[in-house]
Amino acid sequence: VSPASSPFLPFPLSPLPFTRSKVMPSTAPTGPISSSSSQTRREGCPSVLLSTFRRCFPRRQQATTTSTSRGVPHSSPSPSRLRFGCSRLLSLMGSGVSSSSSPEPDEMLSLADRINGFLGHKPLRLSGMLKVTRLISESSIEERISLVHNRTLHTILELIGENSNADNHKPDSGGRRRQSRRNSAHASHRGVGYGHGSTRSRWDIERTVEERLAREEHLIWLLNALIAFIIGRDTDLENGRLQGGAEHVDVAADEIGQSALIPLLEYHLKNDSVFDVSEHMELYQALLEMAASMSLVGSLVPFLVAPYAPGAKSISKHLVPKFKDVMSSYPNLLKGQMGSPDFRMIDFIRKIERYSEIVMTICDRYERDHPVEETPTTRPSTSTTKRSSSEVAVLKAIPDSDNPAQLALFYNKALKHLQMQTYRFIGDYGKLAVPFTFKKEARNLNPFSPSMKDRTKRIAKELASMPNALPLNASNGIFVCVDEGRCDIIKVLISGPDDTPYQNGLFEFDVFFPNNYPISAPKCSFLTTGSGNVRFNPNLYNDGKICLSILGTWEGRPEEKWNPYCSLLQVLISIQGLIFVKEPYFNEPGFEKYQGTEKGEEYSRKYNLQIMHATLTYAIRDQLRNGPDCFKKVIQRHYWLKRHAIIEQAKKWLVEMKRDALDAEKSSKRKDSVSFDQIYTPFAQERTIQSLIQELQNMQCPVDQCEL
Missing domain, CATH: 3.10.110.10 (Ubiquitin Conjugating Enzyme)
Structure with missing residues (x-):
């Protein structure tokens, strides 16, 4: 009997979204089906469906013969019988099939519970983090406030801190530190520059790089989720204007500003290596997007203007301008030697310049409107000035006495x-x-x-x-x-x-x-x-x-x-x-x-x-x-x-x-x-x-x- 041509099938077989994994061995009926179980395993899901339908409905030939012998003309099954057969089939197939009106399990959970479920995966998964970013960006202000109260935002900030500090080594015990010093002292007695120890090291650079890239990828996902929380989906970041309110950010401003986010921005924006940045463009773009997003919310601007700790530098006054100028200098360097331009790098630099301008413009306006008691540090001049007679004075004014500091x-x-x-x-x-x-x-x-x-x-x-x-x-x-x-x-x-x-x-x-x-x-x-x-x-x-x-x-x-x-x-x-x-x-x-x-x-x-x-x-x-x-x-x-x-x-x-x-x-x-x-x-x-x-x-x- 061809499943597609059987009059007992109320719908065609091929479009059904059944998979082999949905057929559980414990639900397989006994009798005729069990006798052909080996063939079913070989032929896959279509054989299982065919055997199941044969169990639910008599064969067409058998039904015709029986009806003729009794003098009853053959007719199609009644709608009630079809419904009974279909329901029995669905019960045999398990929970893999649901009606269109039944709610998805995730839809019965709150927004915070759904997001926390994705964040709880170890390691984080791309599909889950994409859903997290979408759910947050499409949520209302009230729902985002609930994410703050339910500590979902706290979880995201904690994960950002974990992934940004992954390279830091935890301090060893005193005994291990002393042993390390002894080993270092011993190594200092070896030929410098020639290498030490066995050449059969277990260190695997490929694995090290893969692990670091995985942590970096997780960090990018988390930063995107936090950006979605701050500005939502209606804001076009390159326009430099926030669409909608920011009450949800005001509630969590201190938590965001005092998290590992600001040290993370400072650490990476200090990088003035074009080569290193070009190897991690996605991360640096996410970091600049984060800084620009924070600058659009008034309660977060102070964290960009003021250094977060003694000895630290202001993100808006020092780090962002310097980083912008380092990246802007690349297209003009060795111009004409690189053949075709690096369009991916050029597009990245364009975005960096735009996000940097947003940060610098808004933070400058904030400083004018909110003067501080201390004299603000002057932003370092990044334009190339012509060398003047001052350099001549430098060379001629060198004292005869050797003053190391001078x-x-x-x-x-x-x-x-x-x-x-x-x-x-x-x-x-x-x-x-x-x-x-x-x-x-x-x-x-x-x-x-x-x-x-x-x-x-x-x-x-x-x-x-x-x-x-x-x-x-x-x-x-x-x-x-x-x-x-x-x-x-x-x-x-x-x-x-x-x-x-x-x-x-x-x-x-x-x-x-x-x-x-x-x-x-x-x-x-x-x-x-x-x-x-x-x-x-x-x-x-x-x-x-x-x-x-x-x-x-x-x-x-x-x-x-x-x-x-x-x-x-x-x-x-x-x-x-x-x-x-x-x-x-x-x-x-x-x-x-x-x-x-x-x-x-x-x-x-x-x-x-x-x-x-x-x-x-x-x-x-x-x-x-x-x-x-x-x-x-x-x-x-x-x-x-x-x-x-x-x-x-x-x-x-x-x-x-x-x-x-x-x-x-x-x-x-x-x-x-x-x-x-x-x-x-x-x-x-x-x-x-x-x-x-x-x-x-x-x-x-x-x-x-x-x-x-």
Whole structure:
């Protein structure tokens, strides 16, 4: 019998919304159906329905035969019999089918109970959170007030706090902290930059990233739900006007303002890395939407204007304007090098600019209408002003005496605008006009090829993040110069940190991004080698090779190696922090066993004395005389501002060199002694250092030699 053609079926079989899961084994009838249960399992739901209908209604052939034998003509079943058969069928099929008039179970619950049910899922589910946002946005003001009284809003704010603090580690017990310190102390005795421990680490970066992205996704859902609570569905956020009342927000204003929401906004809006923001655009858009939504409600504006804690910054006066300007600068950076524009990023920046304008405009109006007792902090100027004669005054007013606090202020003002610059590395006919270690790789790669589009965009985002992320102070700094036409050809200048044998030196590097970047690490080469005559560090070879785990030139644990989530900035900071250290002698693997011993300290002192001389000769004198043209302004200002400190540094080296040479003569008979004059001729080197001192004493202010 064909189910679709049977006269006993009051409706066609195929459109019924039955599924296999709705047929419970306990409700299956016995008898004829049980004998074909194996076939039913094989054939699925249609077989179950057919067997059920055969149970409820006699077969057409059987009914016709019986009626004919009795002399009764065959007729269709009565409506009452059809209703009985259908009701029996529905009872056999269980609760999977309901009539159109029966209410859904969720509709019998209150709004707060329904939302709390979705929020109670661990982990949160996208489908549930979409329903939460829809239910809240479509609710009335009275219903939203009930969400406050029923602590539904409190639950949302708590979940926001949990997901925003997921990366913070809970404090361990005192014993575990002491053990951690002991382990750290032990690790400090190992070769720096080479990696420690077993290379078979259980750390899984893919799992770590997935967990972090899951928490971020949950945070976005919760922020969207809170935005729906504040402004509802009738408000078009980009218009900057709230539609409807805000009584429900006024009831919960203190709870919202004192929750983890404001610290969350402050933490993320401090991020000035375009690259990092571009990897989390959905989160940052939700955060700016949240700030704009809060600014539309008068009772929430004070929380955006005033810092939430001592030492914190105002969201509306400091963080939002700065974040807006950082993002707005990206489209103009390296313009013409990225091929087709990044439309997704451009649309994101447009929204950020609009939401930021809403926050700043409304909060400015609030401050004018509600003046505070204290003088409000002036919003930092974000427009690029022309450098004037004030910078000349900075360079000429530097005192002769070495004042660290004053020097730090002068140094930052004189060099900040030179920290990230462009220069023409490629001349006519596409040939490199300056020496570059990776010229062959650069010549063989076409950065404008469609296959290189993602690589170029990634590089551009990283470079856009650097101006605000590169370290710069009188003690140490990093300067980057990019080719005007290709953003993948870079030169870097790193200043040696104070209290190290590299102090005040300027060290040059070449950087190139391979064609499969960021899968592979950038290629780096060390150039300040005195034409291959000096090796500044166990990690730095005189042929330019840099031995560092993150560059893949040395084996290390998985978390120490390069991965696509790393950046060039991390490489540069690793070089400065792990290689240019106070005691580079112990960077050599195996030499850490001498650390803390009298013999090891003596070897380290003599090694540092050699590095100090190399720094004065090759990283200061040679740079001052024949430094790269692309960093000419940086070099001149750096040595002008640090000239007094360098003179004192040179004089100190001369004293220690003479003392060491004298000690070497007295201990020349000792077999284990390391004599300084075995490597250098003290008197010849003294003349070199004396000439450097003379040059620095006669140095003229760089503003008279080059243009500001």
